[in-house]
Amino acid sequence: MPPAMQPVPCKPLFFDLALNHLQFPDVSGEMGARAAAAAAPAAAGQKGAQAAAQPGGLTGFVKGLWGWGGK
């Protein structure tokens, strides 16, 4: 006969948020003028996100970076 069932605490959910902080460095300075201009949508997207009035500084920046990845 199996022993009676007993409740046991479950392991709480825990997210790895540090992974989000790993982002590629900005190489627009290394790309040279022509390539940088060609990649302007990307760079502009990023700078735009930084410069444009956006709610909550860092949030906008992070969103900008990801919108950037979507292009």
Place this chain on the structure above:
Amino acid sequence: MASKKKEGSNAALTGLYAELNTLGQADEYEKIIKISNKILSMDKTALKALQYKIISLINLGRFDEALKQMSNSAKLASSLHFEKAYCLYRLNKNQEALEAISQAPEQTLQLKELKAQLFYKLDRFQESHQTYREVIKNTDDDFNDERMANLAAVLAQLAMTNQPVPDAS
């Protein structure tokens, strides 16, 4: 002649960086590793290329390789504290990861976030709680819900191990 050659390699480098930029936006990690290797073979001091490579290796789950790469170019990689600590964290070398973090010249919020996760893994829930409070207070991004879930996990562990919740200080 020499200067012409240098010019040529500079042009090649700018092209390779442009490729890195494009590939980075597309999360093409395997290709990024190849391009980074090319850049590093031409310029051994290319920290950003190395960083692209390390981050790609991490995203591919190749933490051992990333660490090896950092120790192979130890001097160049000496500023990549977060990357190193993150690899150690994922390899469950939690104590070493904490040491890597403590070597950073500045405890940024990113490092503190990783530290809070490390304290949790090491069952140091009071320190994890304290670190999370600080991170949450100073962060404004899209992950606050997840962060609160982590804080709840810390509180649950504190309760389960009969430890008091540390005072806010």
